[in-house]
Amino acid sequence: MESSAPSHGVCPxxxxxxxxxxxxxxxxxxxxxxxxxxxxxxxxxxxxxxxIGRDPExxxxxxxxxxxxxxxxxxxxxxLVWGPSTHGVAQWICVGCGSRCDDVDARCxxxxxxxxxxxxxxxxxxxxxxxxxxxxARARIIPRCEVLLVIRMLILWRTRSKRWTSLAxxxxxxxxxxxxxxxxxxxxxxxxxxxxxxxxxxxxxxxxPKICGLIDVNALETMPPEGSVAxxxxxxxLEHSCVANTRHxxxxxxxxxxxxxxxAVTFVKKGEHLSTMYTHALWSTRIRREHLLATKYFAxxxxxxxxxxxxxxxxxxxxxxxxxxxxxxxxSLDSDTDWSCNVCPGTVTSSEVxxxxxxxxxxxxGVMKQATEHTLSELLSRLTVLLHPGHQHxxxxxxxxxxxxPPSSPxxxxxxxxxxxxxxxxxxxxxxxxxYTAVTLRELASCPGENKRAHLSRAASLLKTEPxxxxxxxxxxxxxxxx
Ligand SMILES: [Zn+2]
Ligand SMILES: [Zn+2]
Ligand SMILES: [Zn+2]
Ligand SMILES: [Zn+2]
Ligand SMILES: [Zn+2]
Ligand SMILES: [Zn+2]
Numbered sequence: 514m515e516s517s518a519p520s521h522g523v524c525p526x527x528x529x530x531x532x533x534x535x536x537x538x539x540x541x542x543x544x545x546x547x548x549x550x551x552x553x554x555x556x557x558x559x560x561x562x563x564x565i566g567r568d569p570e571x572x573x574x575x576x577x578x579x580x581x582x583x584x585x586x587x588x589x590x591x592x593l594v595w596g597p598s599t600h601g602v603a604q605w606i607c608v609g610c611g612s613r614c615d616d617v618d619a620r621c622x623x624x625x626x627x628x629x630x631x632x633x634x635x636x637x638x639x640x641x642x643x644x645x646x647x648x649x650a651r652a653r654i655i656p657r658c659e660v661l662l663v664i665r666m667l668i669l670w671r672t673r674s675k676r677w678t679s680l681a682x683x684x685x686x687x688x689x690x691x692x693x694x695x696x697x698x699x700x701x702x703x704x705x706x707x708x709x710x711x712x713x714x715x716x717x718x719x720x721x722p723k724i725c726g727l728i729d730v731n732a733l734e735t736m737p738p739e740g741s742v743a744x745x746x747x748x749x750x751l752e753h754s755c756v757a758n759t760r761h762x763x764x765x766x767x768x769x770x771x772x773x774x775x776x777a778v779t780f781v782k783k784g785e786h787l788s789t790m791y792t793h794a795l796w797s798t799r800i801r802r803e804h805l806l807a808t809k810y811f812a813x814x815x816x817x818x819x820x821x822x823x824x825x826x827x828x829x830x831x832x833x834x835x836x837x838x839x840x841x842x843x844x845s846l847d848s849d850t851d852w853s854c855n856v857c858p859g860t861v862t863s864s865e866v867x868x869x870x871x872x873x874x875x876x877x878x879g880v881m882k883q884a885t886e887h888t889l890s891e892l893l894s895r896l897t898v899l900l901h902p903g904h905q906h907x908x909x910x911x912x913x914x915x916x917x918x919p920p921s922s923p924x925x926x927x928x929x930x931x932x933x934x935x936x937x938x939x940x941x942x943x944x945x946x947x948x949y950t951a952v953t954l955r956e957l958a959s960c961p962g963e964n965k966r967a968h969l970s971r972a973a974s975l976l977k978t979e980p981x982x983x984x985x986x987x988x989x990x991x992x993x994x995x996x
Contacts, residue, residue: 519542520532521542522541522542523542524542524543524544524548525541525543525552525555525556526543526544526548526551526552527544527548529544530544531543531544531548533545533546533549535549535556535560536578537560537561537562537578537579538559538560538561539561540561541556541559541560557585558585558586560579561578561588562577562578562579562581562585562586562587562588562777563575563576563577563578563587563588563747563787564576564578565747565750566786571752572684573682573750574750574751574752574786574787575588575747575750575751575752575786575787576784576785576786576787577777577781577782577783577784577785577786577787578783579783580780580781580782580783581777581780581781582777582780583777583778583779583780583942584776584777584778585776585777586774586775586776587759587775587776587777587787588747588748588773588774588775589772589773589774589775590745590746590747590748590772590773591766591768591770591772592743592744592745592770592771592772592773593676593679593680593744593745593746594662594665594666594669594676594680594743594744595611595662595665595735595741595742595743595744595770595771596611596661596662596665596741596742597611597658597659597661597662597740597741597742598659598662598732598734598740598741598742599659599660599662599663599703599725599728599729599732599742600659604658604740605617605627605658606627606658606661606738606740606741607627607628607629607633607635608621608624608626608627608628608635608636608642608645608646608649608661609621609628609629609633609634609635609636609638609641609642610629610633610634610635610641610738610769611635611738611740611741611769611771612629612737612738613629613738613739613740614627614628614629615629616629616630619631619633621636621642621646622636623636623646623647623649623650624645624646624647624649624650624656625650625656626649626656626661627656627658634769635769638769640768641768641769644668645664645665645668648664648668648710649664651713652709652710652713653709654706654707654708654709654710655706657706658740659703659706660703660706660707662728662732662742663703663707663721663724663725663728664707664710666680666724666727666728667710667714667717667720667721667724670717670720670724671714671717679746680727680744681723681727683727683730683731683744683749683750684726684727684730684731685722685723685726685727685730686726686730686809686810687722687723687726689810690722690725690726690729695807696725696726696729697722699725700721700722700725703721703725704718704721707721727744728742728744729808730809730810731744731745731749732744732749733745733748733749733761733773735763735771735773736763736980736983737763737764737765737771737980737981738765738771741771743763743770743771743773745773748761748773748775751775751787751788751789752786752787752788752789753788753789753790753791753792753805753809753811753813753815754786754788754789754790754813754815754817755790755792755794755798755801755813755815755817755818756815756816756817756824756939757778757788757789757790757944757945758777758778758779758781758785758787758788759775759776759777759778759787759788759789759944760775760776760778760789760942760944760945760978761773761774761775761776761789762774762776762978762980763980775787775789778941778942778944779941779942788815790945791805791808791809792804792805794936794939794940794945794946795828795905795908795909795935795936795939795946795949796828796905797823797828797829797870797904797905798817798818798823798828798829798842798845799829799842799848799863799866799867799870800829800905801813801818802818802848803848812846814846817939818845818846819845819846820845821841821842821843821844821845822841823939824938824939825938826903826934826935826938826939827839827901827902827903827904828903828904828905828908828935828939829842829870829904829905830900830901830903830904831852831861831866831869831870831899831900831901831904832897832898832899832900832901833854833855833856833857833859834859835854835856835857835859837856837857838854838855838856838857838859839854839855839856839901840852840853840854840855840859840861840866841853841855842863842866848863849863850863851863852866869899870900870906873896873899873900873906874906876892877892877896877906877909877910880892880910881909881910881913884913884917885917886914886917886918889910889913889914889917890914890924892910893907893910893911893914896910902931903931903934903935908931908932908935911928911931911932912932912949912952912953914928915928915929915932915953915956915957916952916956920959920960920961921961925956925960926957926960926962926963929953929954929956929957929960930957932953933950933953933954933957936949936950936953943975947975947976947978947979947985948976948979948983948984948985948988950972950975951972951973951975951976951985951988951989951992952988954968954969954971954972954975955968955969955972955988955992955995958972966996969992969995969996970996972988972992973989973992973993973996976988976989976992977989
């Protein structure tokens with residue numbers, strides 16, 4: 514790549530021939546340092562801010578090549594491959610454009626797979642559905658949206674596409690997905706749906722486990738289009754952190770693909786790792802780490818996971834039966850760790866903690882199904898006997914309760930503030946919990962004695978980056994009216 518880069522250009526400030534190259538993107542040239550710094554406010558947004566790092570344990574990952582501020586654009590790219598999510602899509606997805614099909618009767622005339630409309634332009638597009646349509650028709654595969662992405666990747670592999678070369682370099686963790694695992698069972702299920710195709714091309718059998726691994730480990734859920742996932746050459750290299758420093762959004766580009774854009778959400782120093790979050794921000798450490806190990810095959814050791822109190826939020830903390838102290842894990846990076854009281858000598862084992870919190874979770878799920886102000890209030894008082902008020906379960910019940918409590922209730926503003934303390938710790942820039950936080954701010958704004966305008970304005974600014982037609986954007990419109 515380096516060798517083909519030009520060695521000189523034209524200074525954008527004075528128009529003279531220039532040989533001083535921008536150190537980050539290596540695409541812009543300047544006549545001298547002073548014109549380079551003069552041009553920085555303009556060039557900053559177009560300058561590449563990342564590079565690929567390599568590490569024996571972590572594999573390939575992304576690093577910041579300059580200091581970044583919240584909101585700075587880092588990377589934008591089209592997907593290597595994309596398609597309907599491989600996990601439980603209840604709805605039909607158009608094989609042409611990826612949008613949801615409202616009219617279940619519309620089909621592609623070639624393969625009879627579902628389409629949004631019979632004349633969807635993606636259906637006849639060579640770069641999109643046209644290339645796979647003949648194969649789907651010939652193999653007579655019964656339409657099932659969840660196998661389409663696998664088929665698209667099989668085609669890339671079969672045709673030795675350049676995009677397959679990039680895909681094959683990504684991690685697929687096949688060694689963790691052998692017989693006996695859920696992942697292996699899923700490969701078997703998918704191969705049954707692909708039946709006729711695998712009979713036609715039996716060599717596809719061997720590559721199927723790798724393809725399924727690539728999807729599970731690397732695919733990002735897109736929005737828009739809803740219900741699809743996509744794999745990206747560079748964006749899929751973002752490593753996980755439970756306090757991620759980037760957020761991403763999607764837009765459909767002129768070729769109908771979901772293009773990803775990645776932005777910084779915190780101040781990031783040059784050389785720091787860029788990260789995203791693959792679990793739910795409001796899950797406690799035990800749940801997040803179990804989920805990451807089961808789905809992404811790695812044990813997170815980020816600063817949030819390493820802190821028994823989860824950055825002071827106490828999302829997993831229990832109350833000790835002594836009634837004076839809190840129960841925290843001795844070593845939060847060890848799933849078998851004992852938990853100890855910070856006041857008395859009491860301890861419990863990790864499986865006792867798991868049993869208790871899982872039982873309470875069932876109770877929460879049950880009550881939430883028919884939530885009223887009364888049932889939620891009662892549940893919360895029961896939970897807070899055993900759990901820290903900042904515990905994951907208490908926060909989730911509180912978030913539903915604030916939406917039912919009247920503004921005059923002192924408990925309402927108290928709970929809103931507790932939730933806001935938690936989300937501000939875990940997601941200071943509203944990168945993941947924008948809607949959740951905005952709902953809380955709007956409830957707080959309705960309480961007497963609160964600065965209504967300030968809370969609503971903050972809620973509105975959090976929702977600015979929500980995708981079109983999402984619940985977040987609907988709430989934004991409501992708040993703008995209230996303002
Ligand atoms: Zn110049
Ligand atoms: Zn540059
Ligand atoms: Zn369509
Ligand atoms: Zn077709
Ligand atoms: Zn973590
Ligand atoms: Zn105690």
